[in-house]
Amino acid sequence: xxxxxxxxxxxxxxxxxxxxxxxxxxxxxxxxxxxxxxxxxxxxxxxxxxxxxxxxxxxxxxxxxxxxxxxxxxxxxxxxxxxxxxxxxxxxxxxxxxxxxxxxxxxxxxxxxxxxxxxxxxxxxxxxxxxxxxxxxxxxxxxxxxxxxxxxxxxxxxxxxxxxxxxxxxxxxxxxxxxxxxxxxxxxxxxxxxxxxxxxxxxxxxxxxxxxxxxxxxxxxxxxxxxxxxxxxxxxxxxxxxxxxxxxxxxxxxxxxxxxxxxxxxxxxxxxxxxxxxxxxxxxxxxxxxxxxxxxxxxxxxxxxxxxxxxxxxxxxxxxxxxxxxxxxxxxxxxxxxxxxxxxxxxxxxxxxxxxxxxxxxxxxxxxxxxxxxxxxxxxxxxxxxxxxxxxxxxxxxxxxxxxxxxxxxxxxxxxxxxxxxxxxxxxxxxxxxxxxxxxxxxxxxxxxxxxxxxxxxxxxxxxxxxxxxxxxxxxxxxxxxxxxxxxxxxxxxxxxxxxxxxxxxxxxxxxxxxxxxxxxxxxxxxxxxxxxxxxxxxxxxxxxxxxxxxxxxxxxxxxxxxxxxxxxxxxxxxxxxxxxxxxxxxxxxxxxxxxxxxxxxxxxxxxxxxxxxxxxxxxxxxxxxxxxxxx
Numbered sequence: 118x119x120x121x122x123x124x125x126x127x128x129x130x131x132x133x134x135x136x137x138x139x140x141x142x143x144x145x146x147x148x149x150x151x152x153x154x155x156x157x158x159x160x161x162x163x164x165x166x167x168x169x170x171x172x173x174x175x176x177x178x179x180x181x182x183x184x185x186x187x188x189x190x191x192x193x194x195x196x197x198x199x200x201x202x203x204x205x206x207x208x209x210x211x212x213x214x215x216x217x218x219x220x221x222x223x224x225x226x227x228x229x230x231x232x233x234x235x236x237x238x239x240x241x242x243x244x245x246x247x248x249x250x251x252x253x254x255x256x257x258x259x260x261x262x263x264x265x266x267x268x269x270x271x272x273x274x275x276x277x278x279x280x281x282x283x284x285x286x287x288x289x290x291x292x293x294x295x296x297x298x299x300x301x302x303x304x305x306x307x308x309x310x311x312x313x314x315x316x317x318x319x320x321x322x323x324x325x326x327x328x329x330x331x332x333x334x335x336x337x338x339x340x341x342x343x344x345x346x347x348x349x350x351x352x353x354x355x356x357x358x359x360x361x362x363x364x365x366x367x368x369x370x371x372x373x374x375x376x377x378x379x380x381x382x383x384x385x386x387x388x389x390x391x392x393x394x395x396x397x398x399x400x401x402x403x404x405x406x407x408x409x410x411x412x413x414x415x416x417x418x419x420x421x422x423x424x425x426x427x428x429x430x431x432x433x434x435x436x437x438x439x440x441x442x443x444x445x446x447x448x449x450x451x452x453x454x455x456x457x458x459x460x461x462x463x464x465x466x467x468x469x470x471x472x473x474x475x476x477x478x479x480x481x482x483x484x485x486x487x488x489x490x491x492x493x494x495x496x497x498x499x500x501x502x503x504x505x506x507x508x509x510x511x512x513x514x515x516x517x518x519x520x521x522x523x524x525x526x527x528x529x530x531x532x533x534x535x536x537x538x539x540x541x542x543x544x545x546x547x548x549x550x551x552x553x554x555x556x557x558x559x560x561x562x563x564x565x566x567x568x569x570x571x572x573x574x575x576x577x578x579x580x581x582x583x584x585x586x587x588x589x590x591x592x593x594x595x596x597x598x599x600x601x602x603x604x605x606x607x608x609x610x611x612x613x614x615x616x617x618x619x620x621x622x623x624x625x626x627x628x629x630x631x632x633x634x635x636x637x638x639x640x641x642x643x644x645x646x647x648x649x650x651x652x653x654x655x656x657x658x659x660x661x662x663x664x665x666x667x668x669x670x671x672x673x674x675x676x677x678x679x680x681x682x683x684x685x686x687x688x689x690x691x692x693x694x695x696x697x698x699x700x701x702x703x704x705x706x707x708x709x710x711x712x713x714x715x716x717x718x719x720x721x722x723x724x725x726x727x728x729x730x731x732x733x734x735x736x737x738x739x740x741x742x743x744x745x746x747x748x749x
Contacts (some may be wrong), residue, residue, distance in 0.1 A: 141363045142243055143296030144205040150286075150299070152201040153183060155194055155239035155246075156548045158263055160634050160701075162234050162708045164547040165193045171231065171266065172224040173238075174215035174350050176200045187490070187558055188483020193549035196241075203242070205297055206288065206356045211281075214350040222343045225335050228267065229276050234704065237263025237635070242286060243299040244480060248370055249306060262370070262635045264306050267335070275337030279306035282352045287359035300359050300366040308332040311349050367480060370637060386646050392620050393650045396657035433667035437743055438591030440667065443511035444675040449519050451675060452511065456504030457527045458679075458729025461722050463496040464489065469648055472641035479637055490562070497524070497567040498574035505578025516579055524571035527725075528563060531718060538714050541707045587744035597671050604662075604669055606677060613658045614684025617727050620654045621647055622692060629696050633703075633712065652730050655682035659731030660738045667739075674735065682731035686724025690716060 144150055156165035169180055176198050183196035200214055220228070239262075240247040249264045267278040287301030310333050335346045361368075433440075444451050468488050471477055477485045504523040505516070513519065536556075543550035551559075602608070624647045631638035659682050663674045693716040703709055 141294070141298055143294055143298060144288075145296050146206040148205045150203040150205050150242060152199050152203055153241050154197050154199045155241065157231065157236045157238060157266070158635055159231075159234045159236045161704050163549070163633065163703065163711060164542065164545060164705075164708060165195070165549045166236075166546070167195055167548055168197060168238060171228060172218055172220055172348075174200045174218065186483045186487065187555060188486035190483075190555040191486050191490075191551055191559075192483060193547070193551075194482060195548045199240070201352060203284075203286070203354055207354075208356060209352070209354040211351055211353065214352060217347050217349050220335065220346045220348055222345065225344070225346055226342070228278065229336055232267040232269065232276055236266045238266060239263050240302075240304065242302045244482075245299060245302045245366060246370065247284075247302050247304045249304055262637070264304050267308070270332065270337075273337060275332070275334050275340075277308040277332035277334050278348060279308050280333045280348055280350050281307040281309040281311070283307065284352060284354045285357055286354065287357050287361060289359050289361055289363060291362075298363045300361040300363055301357075301369070309351070310334065311351065367478070370479075386643060386650075390650060392616055393653045393657070396616065396654055396661065399657070399661050433664070433670070433742070434746055436595065436667060436670055436672040437588045437746070439594050439672040440674070440739060440743060441586040441588065442590050442594060442672065444673070446676065448511045448513060449508065449515065449522070451679075452504050452507040452513065452519055453522050453526060454679065454725065455507045455729055455732060456500040456502075456523045458725035458732075459503040460493065460496040460500035462726045462729055463499050464492040465722075465726055466648065467492045467496075469641060469645050473645045477641075479639070490559070494562055494567040495570065497570040500524075501571035501574025501576075502578040503574075505575040506581060506584065509579055509581075510584040516575070520572060520575040523575065524568045528567065532560075532563070534714060534718060538711055541710060545707060587740055595672075597673070598669070600669055600671055604666055604671070606680065609662050609666075609677065610680055610684040613662055613681030613731075614686075614688050616658050617651055617654050617682050617685035618688035618692070620651045621689075625689070625692065626696070629693070630700070633701055651727070655685075655727045655730040656734030658682055659735045663735045663739065674739065675732075678732045678735035679728035683724045683728030685727050686720045689723050690720035693720065 154168040157168055157171070158165055169175060177200065178198075181198045183198075185194060185196060189196070202212075203209075237249075246262065247264060248262070264282070265279060267276060269276055283305040285301070285303040285305070286299060287303075288297040289300045290297050333348060334340055335348070336342065336344075340346060468477070468485075471488060472485065477488055479485075500523050501520060504519055508516070508519045539551050539556070624644060627640070628638055628644075630636055659678045662681050663678055666674055666677060693713075697703070697712060701712070703712055
């Protein structure tokens, strides 16, 4: 049985790391250029469906699925062949795609439903997705991701199909190589009420079907529900020389034809920088003035008169015997959160760095998903190590329990939530539902890679020397005086959480737009800067508020150092709710459940990352200041 399971795991994993080729491909004149189709997508439902679920023309040699990697499977991509015939540098006008197709009433109903839900078809040529072109005000060209299935006439409310497509393929040539390279793929959809003989009615001068002014209506006052409609699909192919080089061919897709300006991202950087500089000034004031004066006062040798006065000291020095006392509440949970937060921080930082360098180009479909998965699995060793060292620092003895929770707790929770969401998507027949083989591959990766690495990291963490504190912990905890209102936990969390969130909220808008409005996110360099500023902000706000807390002689700083910056995850989720109500038009209970479920996972991960950054910085700060004073 174990052997069968191992073989099944290896078979499932064999699909995982094969990425589509991104090397330049040269085509000679007249050579066939394959056009492939991907899933149908919609910004309203976020449920993908197979392209041929709608009554489109099918390939003569049958529908064939392309080989996909694990990242594409997890993203719900379904790459298939198409009946379109393209030959390099050979122009074709009004070319019929197939014979007339009779749409039954059920087919028409499905088309009408997909039009209401704003579904798009997605094509690609030489691994380059099609960009649907349209005009904005001032004749500026708008590049949209995906090609609409159809539309609704404003005046009559009639539903029509886009059954004719003008394809413009941009090609580049250079003396350094032979042949031509595809550097652009634009599609202009049209709705044409044309006869069966498309070629006979084609206007050779304009390259347009003769009745381009009339839409291909499938439902209106004249075409009522229950009617059969005949549709003819056709297309044009125009090849245009271009100066765009192959390495820059994705630029127009990434910036959506210049729809968004980089100045907005720079505004995000400046906004984050202002917050970080403000906090840095506060930390500098504490470290250079208040803290320096405290240390000098605590370390000063008292005169005989001062000793005779028996002056009672106050401030953070008084709690030196309790400041490193293990947390009274849930020390095991604290250790596990530190480990999982460290794992997520390493995964996030590594992914953003690799993406900023250019290793995770959108040309490599599924590469970002694979990178996130692989780095999370490998960072399991970090989770085990940090959990073990923290637990040992607290004099913990439940080694097996804390390691097992670190290996299975958070990942098992995420896997369970995703399984429930996937079951809901699967019930609707969407291609976004992860297949059993892909889910089994992820399960194998978790159990065979992440869990052993977590135990290995925990082994070395427990084996390492115990973290030494600069001062000894007293036998009996001292009494904590009443705290001022402004240092209460809810208020410090509210203040401490809003600043890290303020560092990222502008960039968060673009990330949510790319995730839920079918756009590409490409400014990973800006994201890296924002991430670094976020780390600085979390560290500084946690240090500042912990210092104020210790000055009030409250030594219970362990959980507070995590909860203060971690509260930013609550703000993030609240912003996701605001973004949903203002920017999105998601229809259906399952798509809404997907949005709030996925955003809940993101907010939880964001909470853990910011929390562990705040804790690690505060721990280093507390050790440093208590190592600088003399304790009797």
